[in-house]
Amino acid sequence: MRPLRYSINVTLDGCCHHEAGLPPDEQSMRFWTAELQRADALLFGRVTYEMMASAWRRPDTGTWPDWMDEWQVPFAETIDRTKKYVVSSTLSGVDWNAELVRGDLRQAVQRLKEEPGEGLFVGGVTLPLALADLGLIDEYAFVVQPVLAGHGPTLLAGLHERLQLELVDREEFTSGAVALRYRPMA
Template sequence: MRPLRYSINTTLDGCCHHEAGLPPDDESMAWWTERARRVDVMLLGRVTYAMMAEVWRRPADGRWPGWMGEREVRFAEALDAVPKTVFSRTLPAADWNAELVRDDVVGTVRRLKEQPGGPLSVSGVRLPVALAAAGLVDEYEFLVHPLVAGHGPTLLAGLPQRVPLELVDRQELRSGVVAQLYRPVSPRAPRSS
């Protein structure tokens, strides 16, 4: 079964808004670029898809904008290549190497996980809550920035149940950012007396 990983930037207080002041440095951009290269399919909700496409999609003329340096171009090229499944009932169409799915988020993701291939990735705010609530997220990967935002959307807000996790990997970046990888802890069978 293909694993599904939820990966996102977050502050120490759990804020995961892209405008929370999480400026990428060379090392974290390289980290995200490598993650994008390892993914077979990205799962995106409407808001995350629109935001990412606006910034990271290759322009129609084929030239990257002047604000992009080498690190941003490498990341954009990696994202461009990844097939995307976009979940939205209101988006009229999806391009950027994307398939649009209007209904049955949980069923669609279950089917994607059962297909042969490599890892699936999800990012964003709302879609990961639905997938975590359905028990479909196999790994939680957070790039934790040394910053307290004090406002904004937080990780998995509205999740209807607790998800016990175990830390399986941790990597400190020179900038003070810490990459943390967690997996859900399987419920243990009750002991018999």
């Protein structure tokens, strides 16, 4: 069974809005590229799918935009080519190597986990909360940013049951951010 891994940037005060932390640098982009490469499919809700597609979809010209630094290209190429599953009841269709996921969330994600492969990556805020409540997340990776945001959506706000996690890895970045990897305790 392939594991479902949830990864996200989060500030010291728990904010997980994509603009609340530090801007990406080479070291953080290498980390996020490696995270995506640990999965053979990405699982997104509508908002995350649309946000990622607007930033990281290869343009029709085939050339990455001028704003993209050379060290961002491996991340862009990885996310662009990876299979995506989009959980949405409002979208009528998706593209960008994606497929809609409908129906019972537990059953749909369990089927995806049972497929052969390296793993599933989930990002975002709303969908991971639902998956955590269902006990479907096998690993959590939080890149804790040395920032106090003071506002914004917070990590897994509204979780129904307390989850006890075991620290399995950590990596410190020169920016002061720390990547922490956890697995649920049995």
